[in-house]
Amino acid sequence: MIRINCPFCGERDHSEFTYGGDGTIDYPALDASIEDWHEAVFQRENIRGMQTETWHHVNGCRAWLLVERDTMTHEIRSVRAAHPGMAKVLEKAI
Amino acid sequence: MTRFSAWNVFVNGLTGQKGWARQWRDPEPKKKYDVVIVGGGLHGLATAYYLAKNHGIKNVAILEKGWLGGGNAGRNTTIVRSNYARPGNREFYEHSLRLWENLSHELNYNVMFSQRHHVALLHSPAAIDAAARNYNIFRLTGTPDAEIWDLEKLMGTIPHLNYGPNARFPIMGAAVQKRAGTARHDAVAWGYARGADSLGVDIIQNCEVTSVKRNKGKVVSLQTSRGVIEGNKIGFAVAGNTSRLWQMTGLGKLPIETHKLQAFVSEPLKPLLDHVVVFGIGGAHFYISQSDKGGMVFGGDLDWYKSYAQRGNLPIVQDVAEAAMSILPCLGRVRLLRHWSGVMDMSMDGSHFICKTPLDNLYLNAGWNYGGFKASPGSGWYFADLIANDRPDPVIENHDLKRFERGVNIDERGAGPDPKLHG
Numbered sequence: 160m161i162r163i164n165c166p167f168c169g170e171r172d173h174s175e176f177t178y179g180g181d182g183t184i185d186y187p188a189l190d191a192s193i194e195d196w197h198e199a200v201f202q203r204e205n206i207r208g209m210q211t212e213t214w215h216h217v218n219g220c221r222a223w224l225l226v227e228r229d230t231m232t233h234e235i236r237s238v239r240a241a242h243p244g245m246a247k248v249l250e251k252a253i
Numbered sequence: 254m255t256r257f258s259a260w261n262v263f264v265n266g267l268t269g270q271k272g273w274a275r276q277w278r279d280p281e282p283k284k285k286y287d288v289v290i291v292g293g294g295l296h297g298l299a300t301a302y303y304l305a306k307n308h309g310i311k312n313v314a315i316l317e318k319g320w321l322g323g324g325n326a327g328r329n330t331t332i333v334r335s336n337y338a339r340p341g342n343r344e345f346y347e348h349s350l351r352l353w354e355n356l357s358h359e360l361n362y363n364v365m366f367s368q369r370h371h372v373a374l375l376h377s378p379a380a381i382d383a384a385a386r387n388y389n390i391f392r393l394t395g396t397p398d399a400e401i402w403d404l405e406k407l408m409g410t411i412p413h414l415n416y417g418p419n420a421r422f423p424i425m426g427a428a429v430q431k432r433a434g435t436a437r438h439d440a441v442a443w444g445y446a447r448g449a450d451s452l453g454v455d456i457i458q459n460c461e462v463t464s465v466k467r468n469k470g471k472v473v474s475l476q477t478s479r480g481v482i483e484g485n486k487i488g489f490a491v492a493g494n495t496s497r498l499w500q501m502t503g504l505g506k507l508p509i510e511t512h513k514l515q516a517f518v519s520e521p522l523k524p525l526l527d528h529v530v531v532f533g534i535g536g537a538h539f540y541i542s543q544s545d546k547g548g549m550v551f552g553g554d555l556d557w558y559k560s561y562a563q564r565g566n567l568p569i570v571q572d573v574a575e576a577a578m579s580i581l582p583c584l585g586r587v588r589l590l591r592h593w594s595g596v597m598d599m600s601m602d603g604s605h606f607i608c609k610t611p612l613d614n615l616y617l618n619a620g621w622n623y624g625g626f627k628a629s630p631g632s633g634w635y636f637a638d639l640i641a642n643d644r645p646d647p648v649i650e651n652h653d654l655k656r657f658e659r660g661v662n663i664d665e666r667g668a669g670p671d672p673k674l675h676g
Contacts, residue, residue, distance in 0.1 A: 160566060160567055160568065161558075161566070172568075173558070173566075173568075174568040177557070178557050178558035178559070178673065180510075180559075180671065180673075181510075193658070194658075197657060197658050198506075200601075200657075200670050201508045201601050201657040201670055202505075202506035202507065202508060203496070203506055203507065203508065203509060203510050203672075204496070204500075204506055205496035205506075205507065205509055205510050205511055205559075207494075207496075207497055207511070207561045210559075212558075212559065214558075230511070230559055230560055230561050230562075231560075231561045231562055232562070233560065233562060
């Protein structure tokens with residue numbers, strides 16, 4: 160079991176969450192080229208090592224999180240809210 | 254190589270089993286080969302075998318970072334079937350199944366291929382209709398053994414499934430492929446290795462590729478843990494770790510994520526289950542067969558997050574155990590003997606890649622999702638054909654890296670571009 164330290168709920172089992180995917184993808188503008196959309200939707204770096212990824216705390220606070228996790232050892236380096244505004248508020252509170 | 258035959262078994266039985274040669278050589282790598290295949294799994298071994306057998310290209314090396322049968326060749330549930338419905342996949346898997354049917358004779362090695370039926374349980378009238386549509390496609394495209402069984406036929410054939418009226422998903426029938434079944438995974442690796450070696454292929458184990466040297470549009474050489482090896486043509490067949498090797502070539506991203514899939518084997522039992530049984534509905538996913546040693550071999554879903562770790566998580570163990578209990582409650586007191594996890598290339602549409610690459614002399618075999626074991630003979634066949642002739646056979650012409658740019662998805666489940674959903 161991976162334990163994820165949700166910034167809203169505290170440390171919980173990963174089975175409370177669903178895995179989203181690569182958290183570093185910059186989705187292009189709606190009218191961007193086919194090539195840009197192909198790159199964002201289909202192409203992956205597929206890192207072995209520390210990667211930033213999205214998790215959804217679906218059986219908790221339902222917030223989307225950005226998690227830095229090692230895809231080989233499953234060690235987690237950081238967890239923060241995916242919404243930049245929310246992440247900023249949380250940082251100030253600490 | 255000594256051929257296996259009744260006569261040789263008889264003679265060696267009388268002479269202390271001293272007449273058998275080793276199954277394949279352990280050669281030092283040469284400096285240069287016509288073709289270098291990276292990855293000594295089932296796909297790499299089959300590719301080398303068919304390069305030598307079908308195309309007469311015998312100056313071939315297989316580079317394996319570990320030992321034969323130590324990767325995903327030994328981390329699967331050994332199920333073989335061809336009930337795929339999308340164009341391209343249909344012809345590919347049916348061809349692969351036909352190769353399986355003659356594989357023991359072809360290789361002079363008993364791969365213990367057992368055509369014991371693949372029985373996928375159906376739980377609603379809509380599921381029966383959907384299965385009937387797919388199975389009509391199979392029958393119309395050269396797979397004569399697709400059948401839909403009603404409940405009476407199913408209960409008569411496999412009486413000990415949970416047919417209780419209180420089951421969460423009562424069983425209403427089954428979609429059956431009769432020529433599908435299981436094979437002995439180690440024997441497939443060893444059989445192809447022995448066959449390839451006897452045709453002149455060098456199988457080089459403990460040889461990990463650490464970097465790829467390029468000169469503009471070509472691969473020049475591979476730096477390995479056993480020295481520099483050159484090849485006129487290079488083939489990658491390292492599903493699970495394709496992205497890592499790909500990045501060594503400097504070609505960037507791939508439409509692949511690496512996920513891990515667990516499987517399980519129980520203590521050996523007396524004969525209990527004569528078929529491959531599959532249960533999949535409403536979040537449950539479960540497939541089971543009984544090995545020739547008696548162990549119940551079964552598996553379920555991916556671990557649901559990207560991972561290169563060859564070890565599984567416990568929530569999935571529980572999910573799989575629950576699925577087992579819901580269709581075969583008689584397994585409740587059976588103990589698990591072993592459980593393992595393999596890492597697989599999950600692609601964006603759940604289908605594979607056998608294709609040319611942006612580099613002139615580099616060929617890719619990747620993206621096998623859940624389907625790698627059953628595919629291995631066909632995969633080797635078509636990959637060898639691609640490497641030898643430098644053009645894809647029409648069967649695999651859409652199994653290239655550019656298909657998403659063309660708007661072509663070979664998506665059996667209709668799950669969309671999310672690799673973890675293509676289980």
